Amino acid sequence: MFAGHMDEVAFMVTDVEKSGHARIRPLGGWWPHVLLGQRLTVRTDKGDFMGVVGSKPPHELTDEERKKVLDWDDIFVDLGAADGFDVVEATGVQRGDFVVPHGPWETLANKNLHVVKAWDNRVGCALAVDLLKELRNTQHPNTVYGVATVQEEVGLRGAQTCAQMVKPDIAFALDVGIAKDTPGFKGADSNPEKLGGGPGLLLMDQTLMGTPVSCASSGRRRSRRGSGATRPRCRGAVPTPGASTSAGPASPAWPSACPAATSTATAR
Numbered sequence: 067m068f069a070g071h072m073d074e075v076a077f078m079v080t081d082v083e084k085s086g087h088a089r090i091r092p093l094g095g096w097w098p099h100v101l102l103g104q105r106l107t108v109r110t111d112k113g114d115f116m117g118v119v120g121s122k123p124p125h126e127l128t129d130e131e132r133k134k135v136l137d138w139d140d141i142f143v144d145l146g147a148a149d150g151f152d153v154v155e156a157t158g159v160q161r162g163d164f165v166v167p168h169g170p171w172e173t174l175a176n177k178n179l180h181v182v183k184a185w186d187n188r189v190g191c192a193l194a195v196d197l198l199k200e201l202r203n204t205q206h207p208n209t210v211y212g213v214a215t216v217q218e219e220v221g222l223r224g225a226q227t228c229a230q231m232v233k234p235d236i237a238f239a240l241d242v243g244i245a246k247d248t249p250g251f252k253g254a255d256s257n258p259e260k261l262g263g264g265p266g267l268l269l270m271d272q273t274l275m276g277t278p279v280s281c282a283s284s285g286r287r288r289s290r291r292g293s294g295a296t297r298p299r300c301r302g303a304v305p306t307p308g309a310s311t312s313a314g315p316a317s318p319a320w321p322s323a324c325p326a327a328t329s330t331a332t333a334r
């Protein structure tokens with residue numbers, strides 16, 4: 067199963083001030099630092115309306131306030147509020163309305179690079195579709211599912227329901243990574259996670275470890291304990307005990323060696 071999530075981080079209107087300014091709360095992970103001045107689309111019963119994220123101007127903040135990340139209570143969405151203009155009447159904005167980023171497709175000076183909202187994770191869904199297209203004319207023993215999941219940004223929920231339905235022997239979550247070739251990363255030159263560096267294969271995060279069953283013990287590396295035992299190399303995945311094998315043995319393209327569990331392998 068190859069799964070990309072098709073939801074994106076967004077917001078919900080939680081209150082509308084008498085002035086017409088809308089208060090919002092995040093749906094998914096947002097860092098308020100990146101919000102000020104952003105254009106958002108507020109989706110109401112009357113249609114879609116442009117809004118701009120505002121706050122008290124820095125000129126009006128105390129020294130202490132300037133050092134802090136803004137609290138959500140300090141942020142509002144301006145839909146055009148002004149004396150003599152009834153925002154609620156004009157837009158219908160109310161509590162519970164969804165708000166999404168406004169980020170049209172743009173191409174940078176480097177024509178290979180593009181800016182648009184929700185790369186995370188339109189790109190994963192597109193990759194799942196491309197995989198299915200490529201595999202359509204390929205002989206293989208597997209039954210392959212391409213899945214576009216929902217509610218990833220609020221708790222990885224869609225992937226769990228899909229896994230329950232499909233019950234795959236092996237599942238790949240297709241998602242974006244972090245390019246570490248931007249200013250601020252130490253050792254960026256030697257880090258394989260960079261733009262154009264190829265796909266990364268994440269073997270673990272803080273909630274999951276890749277099952278050792280997936281590795282055959284034919285590796286060359288010494289164990290950290292120095293016992294002479296070898297660290298296993300990934301050679302091919304073994305179906306989870308009890309899982310259906312009706313689709314035949316799986317033979318995904320694992321990397322030629324298991325990188326350290328906390329690192330990301332990059333294939334070019």
Ligand SMILES: [Zn+2]
Binds near residue numbers: 071186187218241242
């Ligand atoms: Zn994602």
